[in-house]
Amino acid sequence: MEKNNAIKLFEEKSIRTHWDADKEKWSFSIVDVIAVLTNSENPQTYWRVLKKRLLDEGNETVTNCNGLKMKAADGKMRMTDVADTEQLLRLIQSIPSKKAEPFKLWLARVGTERIDETADPEIAIDRALETYLKKGYSRNWINQRLKTIEVRKELTDEWEKHGITEKTDFAILTDEITKSWSGRTTRQYKELKGLKKESLRDNMTNVELVLNMLAEVTTTDITRQDDPETMTEHKDVARRQCGAGGACTV
Numbered sequence: 001m002e003k004n005n006a007i008k009l010f011e012e013k014s015i016r017t018h019w020d021a022d023k024e025k026w027s028f029s030i031v032d033v034i035a036v037l038t039n040s041e042n043p044q045t046y047w048r049v050l051k052k053r054l055l056d057e058g059n060e061t062v063t064n065c066n067g068l069k070m071k072a073a074d075g076k077m078r079m080t081d082v083a084d085t086e087q088l089l090r091l092i093q094s095i096p097s098k099k100a101e102p103f104k105l106w107l108a109r110v111g112t113e114r115i116d117e118t119a120d121p122e123i124a125i126d127r128a129l130e131t132y133l134k135k136g137y138s139r140n141w142i143n144q145r146l147k148t149i150e151v152r153k154e155l156t157d158e159w160e161k162h163g164i165t166e167k168t169d170f171a172i173l174t175d176e177i178t179k180s181w182s183g184r185t186t187r188q189y190k191e192l193k194g195l196k197k198e199s200l201r202d203n204m205t206n207v208e209l210v211l212n213m214l215a216e217v218t219t220t221d222i223t224r225q226d227d228p229e230t231m232t233e234h235k236d237v238a239r240r241q242c243g244a245g246g247a248c249t250v
Contacts, residue, residue: 014032015029016070018082024197025084027066027084029081033091065081067081070082092104093107141209144206151213152216158220162228172235182211186200
């Protein structure tokens with residue numbers, strides 16, 4: 001099977017998936033998920049009926065779902081409707097099934113947590129600390145990681161003050177910073193570590209976190225000092241911070 005395609009097993013039933021490296025998103029076969037959650041003998045028909053009902057309700061999730069060629073049971077590549085993670089979770093909410101109920105409860109809990117974090121941002125920090133501890137990270141590493149979050153926020157705030165608002169521009173500038181101390185773009189670094197959707201920073205060593213943090217702090221300081229206005233000027237700052245801060249290629 002190709003590297004970007006996989007079969008995920010769920011209660012001995014398979015769900016076809018596809019990894020889009022460019023968008024860094026997983027796609028899931030909708031009919032496979034329906035088959036798992038509903039035990040329907042004809043998940044294709046179930047999906048057609050569900051799709052029509054959602055369209056009648058004005059649901060945009062269905063409209064935005066794409067088709068993708070995936071290997072069918074007969075071994076041939078056939079077009080099938082797929083959904084990314086966000087779209088899939090929305091569709092699950094519309095499936096009346098006992099197996100879907102745990103997903104719905106989880107979504108309700110996550111939604112409540114996000115509302116609480118908006119009212120009190122410190123809750124998000126405490127929750128992150130708890131999550132990292134459960135994953136087995138050392139307290140020293142966790143302290144470094146939480147500090148990188150603060151440093152990153154200061155940098156993105158400074159970028160926004162200087163006209164950078166598009167996600168693609170944030171990614172481009174981040175690549176420039178990452179290349180300055182690692183010699184690789186963010187994606188290349190993730191590939192080196194064998195990562196897909198996982199956070200690169202969550203998979204950095206203490207040394208890598210420090211180098212990246214130093215690069216971002218220096219970029220923030222130079223941005224404040226030089227007051228860049230264009231994307232070209234911002235990229236120049238992101239590249240120059242290596243010489244100014246000393247966080248050069250390891």
